[in-house]
Amino acid sequence: MTDLLALISRHGYILVAAVVFAESIGLPVPAALALVAAGAAVAAHVLRAPVLLPLALAAMVLGDCLLFLAGKYSGWALLGFLCKVSANPETCILRSAESFYKRGRMTLVIAKFIPGVNTMGPPLAGSMKMPFRQFLRFDTAGAALYVLAYFGLGYLGRNFLKAIGQTFQSAGHTVEEVLLIAVAGYIAYRIWLLRKNRIYRVVPRIQVQELVQKLASEEAGRILVVDVRSHGYYNAEAARIKGSIRIEPNNLEEELKRLPRDKDVYLYCT
């Protein structure tokens, strides 16, 4: 925290605005921490609130607007891309859209405080065709709440933050050790996951040219090409392999009942 405060006192407004903007377009940077440090810097008379607050707010709203427009003009493609990092990419778009629709436009006001949702909110609003003026109104309210909350935390808790900073410095080695253990644990988890999923490698794979040859041969009648994507089915101009059928991967048990058992099934996704 003391390092961040020193950095902010040197590079001031530009640094805070850049960090806030970066976070609002989905980059993994700590905007909340930058705003807390900026609040402390204002309390210490290093920065000025009338300059900092509008700048931070504008940076956040600008980033959100870019994601909103990207969502609006890319249909569901941007959201599909963002959903790739979610726990279940196939259900991510559908669940996010339904949840957003159910909770209504006010979601945008509190979305900033919910990790994950903060980045999803603006492109989701764009993809769901929310009018831009309406989006701007709700998003600005949410951004103002977010900026003021963390700025206020830093401003009011300046002395407390100093104490935290000193404690962190003295406990630096412990923090490093904890981080190392966490990284080692994560690597071990990924290795375990890789070994666990080896079972899926037993499913035979086929190259495109091989399938094309089969489709051109007498075998064609025994072949069923099946699209198991979810993401490809949200935009009207979406394309799929000619002659393929779709099964909904989120409803596999039911979908399998209508698949013919006398055919070889060739599955594909994105």
Next chain:
Amino acid sequence: MLREKGFNAFILVGGLAAWRKAGQPLEIVPREDLVKLPTFS
């Protein structure tokens, strides 16, 4: 899961992207197959 249920299933390597890259034929997804997501408009 398909193989567990007795289907003779295979996976197309590279998926739709590889198919498209190889210049193989595509079709527009039929309107009735599209998933309707809620919108605010």
